[in-house]
Amino acid sequence: MDTPRRSAAAFEIDARLEADSEHLAWLSLCELRLMNDSRWPWLILIPQRAGILEIHDLTPLDQTMLTFETNLVAESLKRITSCDKINTGALGNIVRQLHVHVIARTEGDSAWPGPVWGHGPREPYRREDLHQLAARVQAAL
Amino acid sequence: MDTPRRSAAAFEIDARLEADSEHLAWLSLCELRLMNDSRWPWLILIPQRAGILEIHDLTPLDQTMLTFETNLVAESLKRITSCDKINTGALGNIVRQLHVHVIARTEGDSAWPGPVWGHGPREPYRREDLHQLAARVQAAL
Numbered sequence: 001m002d003t004p005r006r007s008a009a010a011f012e013i014d015a016r017l018e019a020d021s022e023h024l025a026w027l028s029l030c031e032l033r034l035m036n037d038s039r040w041p042w043l044i045l046i047p048q049r050a051g052i053l054e055i056h057d058l059t060p061l062d063q064t065m066l067t068f069e070t071n072l073v074a075e076s077l078k079r080i081t082s083c084d085k086i087n088t089g090a091l092g093n094i095v096r097q098l099h100v101h102v103i104a105r106t107e108g109d110s111a112w113p114g115p116v117w118g119h120g121p122r123e124p125y126r127r128e129d130l131h132q133l134a135a136r137v138q139a140a141l
Numbered sequence: 142m143d144t145p146r147r148s149a150a151a152f153e154i155d156a157r158l159e160a161d162s163e164h165l166a167w168l169s170l171c172e173l174r175l176m177n178d179s180r181w182p183w184l185i186l187i188p189q190r191a192g193i194l195e196i197h198d199l200t201p202l203d204q205t206m207l208t209f210e211t212n213l214v215a216e217s218l219k220r221i222t223s224c225d226k227i228n229t230g231a232l233g234n235i236v237r238q239l240h241v242h243v244i245a246r247t248e249g250d251s252a253w254p255g256p257v258w259g260h261g262p263r264e265p266y267r268r269e270d271l272h273q274l275a276a277r278v279q280a281a282l
Contacts, residue, residue, distance in 0.1 A: 054219070054227050056212040067208040071197040078195070085237070086195050089230035093246060093254035096226070105234055113234035118255040 011048045014097040020122060024134055025141060029065040032073060034134050037122040041081045041104040041133060043073055052098045055090055066100065074102050076140035091117060152191045155238040161263065165275055166282060170206040173214060175275050178263040180252075182222050182245040182274060184214055193239045196231055207241065215243050217281035232258060
């Protein structure tokens with residue numbers, strides 16, 4: 001289990017988050033990424049702050065920004081997917097760098113009604129499908 | 142899957158949330174409850190608003206209050222448990238009424254590093270242990 005350096009080091013995205021997802025946008029606080037797993041429309045917000053493990057470690061202003069950006073993203077994802085429920089979560093048991101998941105869930109999807117985390121292996125998109133969903137999210141924001 | 146009434150009806154807590162957890166405190170926005178599952182120290186915040194399913198359905202002020210209260214609770218729980226990681230999540234795939242989980246996770250706990258939701262049956266506390274943890278959380282807030 002790695003722990004990000006608690007220092008004034010420049011912000012960098014954890015290598016595993018980067019490998020499993022695609023860049024979508026830079027918001028004010030967060031980098032927004034699309035998880036490359038075709039089983040669920042799944043976005044990840046990563047606050048661009050070095051050495052942060054927990055939401056409550058952010059400054060109060062950053063906490064408010066994270067709330068605003070998470071809810072903007074959640075509302076957009078619900079609108080474009082017409083899903084039944086948004087799941088949001090910040091776990092960090094494996095990748096400790098703070099990141100917030102926003103996932104579109106539909107009754108009867110492959111993990112329903114359980115959580116998606118740890119549910120079998122990732123199933124990457126075909127490139128064209130990944131880029132099409134990315135474009136829809138970017139347009140909705 | 143039940144859907145809370147989207148009306149000006151009085152706020153009531155979902156019967157399943159109530160049955161599985163113990164009242165701890167009324168915060169400004171949320172009722173704070175302790176999940177009666179001895180496998181993990183696990184708190185639940187329920188915004189006292191009728192008919193709300195998603196965090197982004199709350200007013201902006203309520204969203205900010207929820208963030209403040211969630212982070213206050215998370216920081217307190219981390220301090221009193223000395224856990225390795227806080228997991229927070231709002232899923233609602235089974236109980237649709239908006240509720241936010243704040244769970245203290247420790248490396249090697251019974252679901253580690255996976256999520257706790259849907260992980261085997263609940264294991265209720267002995268009453269004295271439940272009341273002792275409740276008192277520690279109340280004192281820490």
